[in-house]
Amino acid sequence: MAILEVDDLRKEYGGFTAVDGSSFAIERGEVFGVVGPNGAGKTTTLKMLAGLIEPTAGTAVVAGHTPGDPEMARQLGFLPEESPLYEEMTATDYLEFFADLYDVPRSVARDRIDRTLERLDLEHRDRRLGNMSKGMKRKVAIARALVNDPDVLIFDEPASGLDPLTTNYIIEFTQELSDEGKTIVFSAHNLFHVESVCDRIIIMNDGRIVARGTIDAIREAHGGTEYHVYATVDAGNGALTDDNDDEFRHVVADMDAVESIREVVEREGGRITDIQTETPTLEDIFLEVASESRENSESRENNEGRNGSERDGRDGDESSRSDSNEDAAEART
Numbered sequence: 001m002a003i004l005e006v007d008d009l010r011k012e013y014g015g016f017t018a019v020d021g022s023s024f025a026i027e028r029g030e031v032f033g034v035v036g037p038n039g040a041g042k043t044t045t046l047k048m049l050a051g052l053i054e055p056t057a058g059t060a061v062v063a064g065h066t067p068g069d070p071e072m073a074r075q076l077g078f079l080p081e082e083s084p085l086y087e088e089m090t091a092t093d094y095l096e097f098f099a100d101l102y103d104v105p106r107s108v109a110r111d112r113i114d115r116t117l118e119r120l121d122l123e124h125r126d127r128r129l130g131n132m133s134k135g136m137k138r139k140v141a142i143a144r145a146l147v148n149d150p151d152v153l154i155f156d157e158p159a160s161g162l163d164p165l166t167t168n169y170i171i172e173f174t175q176e177l178s179d180e181g182k183t184i185v186f187s188a189h190n191l192f193h194v195e196s197v198c199d200r201i202i203i204m205n206d207g208r209i210v211a212r213g214t215i216d217a218i219r220e221a222h223g224g225t226e227y228h229v230y231a232t233v234d235a236g237n238g239a240l241t242d243d244n245d246d247e248f249r250h251v252v253a254d255m256d257a258v259e260s261i262r263e264v265v266e267r268e269g270g271r272i273t274d275i276q277t278e279t280p281t282l283e284d285i286f287l288e289v290a291s292e293s294r295e296n297s298e299s300r301e302n303n304e305g306r307n308g309s310e311r312d313g314r315d316g317d318e319s320s321r322s323d324s325n326e327d328a329a330e331a332r333t
């Protein structure tokens with residue numbers, strides 16, 4: 001059952017649309033990735049889920065409550081991208097202060113804070129926050145998101161700008177929280193981290209969701225694994241040659257096609273010299289999706305401009321071309 005449901009969520013700033021009608025549902029216990037280039041609308045989406053920004057339209061329901069409802073705040077832990085801390089306080093004082101705000105009994109809070117900081121391997125808990133390193137501060141911010149023991153966590157760039165060791169702790173800790181049954185909305189630019197912790201993702205661009213699903217399903221929708229068959233003769237399939245023209249590379253999508261190439265090559269008296277597989281990384285897919293989405297927006301803008309200035313009977317053609325571009329983009333969402 002979905003613990004978090006978002007329906008046609010939209011945020012406009014003046015005439016600018018930062019989030020353009022997002023809809024998705026997250027199942028209890030899932031780690032759900034929100035990825036996209038700078039300015040895609042990720043943080044705006046997460047802040048609307050956390051009740052920190054009022055949507056212009058649409059709804060978000062977290063554990064049966066709408067953002068801003070005090071009961072929802074009890075069930076939610078939000079780690080913002082930037083987390084200013086009270087520099088004069090120690091980590092322990094700071095976290096106890098927030099536990100009080102959530103009415104967590106002192107003894108429960110102390111135990112929870114101790115265990116969380118222990119698991120995050122935070123030393124010098126009585127050092128002033130202002131004197132802590134960036135990584136230590138990030139761990140305190142994570143502990144703050146957990147102080148009320150929420151069911152749902154929203155982590156915006158939890159490990160950005162940290163050293164590899166601290167990053168590793170935080171990514172492993174996220175995985176452990178998921179294993180314990182927490183539902184986590186996870187946004188990060190490091191797609192390797194996204195791939196290692198997320199069950200499903202959405203890819204956003206220019207405020208819109210341009211791809212969604214499990215990483216495997218998205219990979220499949222974007223060509224999946226390619227087989228590169230190298231042979232001494234050209235078996236067709238638009239084979240490419242190397243600089244010396246003495247080897248032909250045939251790129252195909254499945255093993256049946258590999259076998260067909262083998263048959264033709266052997267019939268022609270040639271031989272297969274190598275077969276390699278290439279699976280796109282999430283980064284490859286991300287770059288492809290972002291550039292496709294940019295081309296679609298440009299084509300939409302061009303068509304709108306042309307339709308506005310040339311109302312001479314050709315509008316039907318242009319708009320149907322534009323629609324098919326949108327259909328192609330939507331088919332992948």
Ligand SMILES: Nc1ncnc2c1ncn2[C@@H]1O[C@H](COP(=O)(O)OP(=O)(O)OP(=O)(O)O)[C@@H](O)[C@H]1O
Nearest residue numbers: 013016017018036037038039040041042043044045
């Ligand atoms: N308060 C605001 N007023 C006007 N525009 C805003 C405001 N907040 C965000 N935006 C704009 O909305 C768009 C989406 O911003 P958002 O911070 O959600 O992107 P993001 O995907 O999180 O980017 P990044 O990866 O760089 O953090 C950007 O173009 C941003 O400039």
